[in-house]
Amino acid sequence: MTATTTTETDTAAHPAPAPDVRPAAIRAEGVSLGYAGEPVVEGVDIDVSPGEILVVLGHSGCGKSTLLRAFAGLLRPLAGRIVADGADVTGPAAERALVFQDDALLPWRTARRNVELPLQLHGVARRERRRVADEWLERVGLSRYAERLPGQLSGGMRQRVQLARALAGSPGLICMDEPFGALDAQTRGSMQQLLVETWAASGCTVVFVTHDVDEALVLADRVVVLGRHGVVAEHRIDHPRDSARPPAAEQRAEILAALSRTQSLAPISPRTDPRKDVA
């Protein structure tokens, strides 16, 4: 796992947000989430501070992606509330962006026109769209590839375009669902570094889902381990993103232990769902 090379001075505190970014606070309060009325995760209480990078770990199927969808406003809770900046989240909004592992770029649009998309949805004029898109493409090191279609780019490059596209809309929150999971170790390390740099330039809040404890420790201000019955462990990283002072081995071991505990937690059974009794 490649550590970031950012220095203590630029990582000790959260960066000042870019002028057009208002970092979001987002909170899950006693949230149950599921599909067709059947919960897949319940009792989730998570409070994310503006400008924080929160990493969510948990075994496969525990509901991490489902939680991100709810934060992004794509899924309404079965119980509890999702609150962003004091208001209930009731649907998607431009200030909450999602980045997926799967390639979510529009294949018929060039890299630049993909990055322009959120600006176009905001009604930004063509010339300004192009200026902002080119600025973000430069930040992610893809200026030379602006005219390429996604199919003409490598997997790592497409992830960079996704990152640029998410950030171009100046969101207050970016929800990232295992965005680097399909990349080789070296590309993954450079993407983690790029994420930290672009986050520092934007100042937005990030909720990042991964299976990889080391990735979590490289990126996070705070790590939560999610089980089917809510958060089972929470770890604040003492010197986040400081490669000179990496998290202690004990902290890594504790997170791994919490993860293995979640494997043994019983799945939610519809028969034991208390809401069934009231229905």
Ligand SMILES: Nc1ncnc2c1ncn2[C@@H]1O[C@H](COP(=O)(O)OP(=O)(O)OP(=O)(O)O)[C@@H](O)[C@H]1O
């Ligand atoms: N659209 C859907 N309809 C019905 N069930 C779904 C849907 N999406 C996810 N699920 C189910 O919800 C549960 C949680 O899925 P989710 O994708 O949130 O888990 P996850 O923790 O992100 O898993 P992974 O780490 O494998 O990506 C799983 O049992 C999954 O099958």
